[in-house]
Amino acid sequence: MRKIDVCLSPELIHLYDVPSLAVVVVDIFRATSCMVTAFAHGAKEIIPVEKMDLCSAYGAKGYLTSAERNGVTPAGFDFDNSPFSYQVDKVKGAKICVTTTNGTVAIRKSRKSPALYVGAFLNISRVAEALKKWEGDALIVCAGWKGKPNLEDTLFAGALIDLLHGSYHVADDAAMMALGTYKEASANLMQAVKGSSHVNRLLGLGIEKDISFCLERDVYPVLPGLRGNKLVLK
Numbered sequence: 001m002r003k004i005d006v007c008l009s010p011e012l013i014h015l016y017d018v019p020s021l022a023v024v025v026v027d028i029f030r031a032t033s034c035m036v037t038a039f040a041h042g043a044k045e046i047i048p049v050e051k052m053d054l055c056s057a058y059g060a061k062g063y064l065t066s067a068e069r070n071g072v073t074p075a076g077f078d079f080d081n082s083p084f085s086y087q088v089d090k091v092k093g094a095k096i097c098v099t100t101t102n103g104t105v106a107i108r109k110s111r112k113s114p115a116l117y118v119g120a121f122l123n124i125s126r127v128a129e130a131l132k133k134w135e136g137d138a139l140i141v142c143a144g145w146k147g148k149p150n151l152e153d154t155l156f157a158g159a160l161i162d163l164l165h166g167s168y169h170v171a172d173d174a175a176m177m178a179l180g181t182y183k184e185a186s187a188n189l190m191q192a193v194k195g196s197s198h199v200n201r202l203l204g205l206g207i208e209k210d211i212s213f214c215l216e217r218d219v220y221p222v223l224p225g226l227r228g229n230k231l232v233l234k
């Protein structure tokens with residue numbers, strides 16, 4: 001049977017043979033939740049970049065721009081890092097360039113995967129369907145926070161592995177840990193993330209509604225994936 005593993009932080013990605021694996025990149029709070037929301041509202045493509053000046057350069061070429069560092073958006077960009085900001089008409093048909101603290105770093109480090117998908121609770125069943133069709137092994141890459149693992153991305157990894165029961169074997173301890181953590185928390189994810197470092201940071205910014213929205217399951221049946229340097233709908 002195929003194997004599925006979890007990379008708990010992009011800092012650990014050198015331990016995995018990414019070019020041979022389908023990869024699901026996840027940054028629940030909030031980059032991949034925003035990307036899924038943007039595609040569900042009609043975005044045509046999203047270019048993830050690591051540097052803010054490159055994001056601005058895409059703006060000069062006609063892209064809408066989204067930037068965030070430490071939860072805050074500097075002046076001069078079109079979107080912040082809230083999924084609610086993408087639920088607007090101007091997203092329809094838009095080409096968007098995005099840079100965030102953690103999520104876009106995880107995507108760049110995973111880009112050699114032959115099948116890279118963007119995952120969130122918002123589209124988790126759609127991602128599971130794609131992995132069921134993939135014929136090889138798979139890896140869930142958690143964006144974490146500045147190189148450290150985090151709870152919410154680990155919970156997503158466990159939830160996805162749970163959905164793939166019978167299709168994939170758990171490959172290693174990180175995947176076992178994610179699955180066990182999710183099973184313990186699944187009855188009330190909001191309760192489970194209370195007190196976690198990322199939730200505390202976001203609460204400090206006054207954005208509690210983002211937290212509960214990003215934990216909702218299967219709101220948007222869309223599957224963003226990487227083609228070249230762009231995320232597009234698969």
Ligand SMILES: O=C(O)[C@H](CS(=O)(=O)O)OP(=O)(O)O
Binds near residue numbers: 072081
């Ligand atoms: O805006 C977010 O949710 C985070 C900000 S921070 O890293 O927690 O300060 O960025 P993301 O890249 O989406 O993790």
